[in-house]
Amino acid sequence: MSAPLVSVRDLAVHFARPHFSPLKPRETVRAVDGVSFDVAKGTTLGIVGESGSGKTTVARGLLRLVPVTSGRIVLGGTDITALGGEEMRQMRRHMQYIFQDPYSSLNPRVRAGTIVRSPLDVLGIGTPAEREARVAELFAAVGLRPESQHLFPHQFSGGQRQRINIARALAPAPDLLVCDEPVSALDVAIRAQILNLLQQLKRRLGITYLFISHDMAVVKHVADEVAVMYLGQIVERAPRTAFFARPLHPYSVALMSAVPTVRGGRERAARRIRLTGDPPSPIDPPPGCRFAARCPVAEPACRQTMPELREMASGQWVRCHRVEVVGGTIRRPLD
C-alpha cells in the first residue's frame, strides 16, 4: 500500500456540557475518544455506527471544524493538527466535504453556479475566466445541465441538490472528500444515482474518500476499508472483504445481523442477534468496554478494563477482550 493520504492518531474531541448545578462536577461528552486510522490515496474508508457514535464528530475533527482535544492529523505528509490561519485555509482546498442534508447545506438565495464557484472565490483559485470554465466542467462532471447554473436551489430536486453539493466540493480539486451520510436523505432511486456518481469520480479522478454512513449495505458497496464506531471509539477496522465475510467484534456482528435484507427475509430476522436497550450516552462513559451493557457475551472482566484495539490478522483490528487467535484462526466470542 502506498503512503496514506490521511493519517489520524488518537483523535479525541470532547465537549464540555453546560453547567447545570454548581454542586456537580462539569460533565464531558466524549464524542470522539481515541480514534486512529489511515486512508490510502485513492481508496475509501467507510465509517459505520449508530446515531451518536461520533461519526460526524470524527469528520469535523479531521477537517478541523471543531476544536480537537488531542491527537494528531496528518494530510498528505503535513501535520495539520495545530495549523493556524492562512496555512489551514490553504490546506482546505485539499479536503472538502459533503454533508447529509442536501436541502439545508445550500444557501437558498444564491444561484447554483455561484454556489459551485464559491470555494474558488474564497480560496482565490484561478482567474475569473478559469473559474467560469471550471464551473461549467463541474456541472458536466456531476450530470447537471449547463443552463441550470442560473437556477436557485429550490428549483432542483433533492438528488440534483446533492449533485450541486458534490460539484462545489470538487471545485478546488481536493485530494480528500469527506462524505457524511451523503445519500441518507435521498430516495432509494436517487441514492443509486449519487452513489454511482461518487464511484465514477473515484475511478476518474482518484479521489480519496472518508465515507460516513449508518447503512451497512452502502458501505459494503463503496468502501475499501471499514471502521465500526461505538460510543466515540473504533471497535473494529478491517478491509472490506474480510469484514463483510466475517465481522469479529460482537457489536459489528449484531449490527450487521440487524439489517433487514431482501434475500434474508424472515429467516434472517429469526437468526438475528438481539441487542437490548439503546446505545448509552457518551457523557462520562463507564470504565471497561463501552459495549458491555448491551453485549450478549460480556463477562465481568469486560466491565473492568477497556479492551485495546488489537490487530488479529493483517489489517484486521478489533477492540474486544474475547476475540482471540487460537491455532492460527480467529475465534469470535459469538461463534
Next chain:
Amino acid sequence: MDGAPTTLLDISGLSVEFSGGGRTARVLNDVALTVAANETLGIVGESGCGKSMTALAILRLVPSPPGRITGGRIVFGGEDLLQAPEQRLRDVRGHRIGMIFQEPMTSLNPVLTIGDQLSETLIKHLKLDARAARARSIELLKAVGIPAPERRVDEYPHQLSGGMRQRVMIAMAIGCEPQLLIADEPTTALDVTVQAQIFELLRELRARSGMGLILITHDMGVIAEMTDRVAVMYGGRVVEEAPTADILSAPAHPYTRGLIACVPDLDAEEDSGADLLEIAGMVPSVWDLPKGCPFADRCAEAMPRCVAEMPPTSVLSAGHRVACWLQEGTGP
C-alpha cells in the same frame, strides 16, 4: 397462511384530490387494497407516491380543504367508513384502528407527560377511570419494552430517546387493542438495532392479538422481513400487488424491479462496486400526472402505447396483479 383469512379492511376505488390555485392534484387514483386479520400488508414506493395519504384516508384524516376524498369505498368490519358519520369515525380512530404516524415528535404533545397522553385514549375509548388508566399505561410501556415504566410514565417526550419515543407511539396505538394497526415508517429515524427491537415487538403483538397490520416503508428489506403481501405504489396508484415472496422473486412491474435492484445488496458474496441499477429521473408531480402510465418517462421498457393510455390491471396469479402494458393478457 392457513384457512380462509377474514378480510378486515377492503379498500376499492379510493381517490383523493387536492386543489389549489385553480388546479387539481390527483394524489390517490383508484387505489384498491385488502388486509386480513393476522396479516401484514406492506406499502412501498418512493417519496410522494401516496403511501401516507392512503393511511390518512383510511381514517378520514385527509386535510380538508384543500384535500378531498373523491370516491371509493373503505369497508372496515362490514361498514363503509367513507359513509359513516364523523361520530362513528371518532370511535374507530385510535380504538379499533391504531395508527403510528410518520413523525413521532409531531404526534406526541411536548407539554403532556407520557402517562397523560396514554391515559387520554384509554379514558376516552375504554372508559377507564384515571387510576385504572395510569396502571394500564404503565403496563403498556412495559409491554413495549420501556425500562422503568413507573418512572417513565411521568416523563415528557423530550426526555426520551428516539427509540423510546417510537415505543411510546406504539404503546398509544395498541392501547385499545385495535383490530388493525397502521404503522407509517415506524422505524425510519431509528438505528437498525432499535428497529429490530420494534419489529420484534410488532411481530409479537400481531401473533398475540391477531390484529392486521399495514406497514408503510421505502425499504425492500423491511418488506421481505415483515410482510405477507405488498402493494407497490407509484404516482398515487397501486402499480403492483402480490404475496411478498412472489413480488421479491418475480417482480412484474418495471418500477418494482427497479426498487429491488437499485439498492446495494448486503447479502451478495462480494460487492464488485459495479454501478448500481439506476431508475432515471424522478416521480411525476401530482399536479401534472401523465394520462398514460405514470412511470412511462422513467421506464426503460416504455412503448408509445404506455404514454397514450393507462395500462389495465392484469392478474398474473392468485393475488398477484400488476398495472403494466407488458403484462397485458399474460395472466393464467
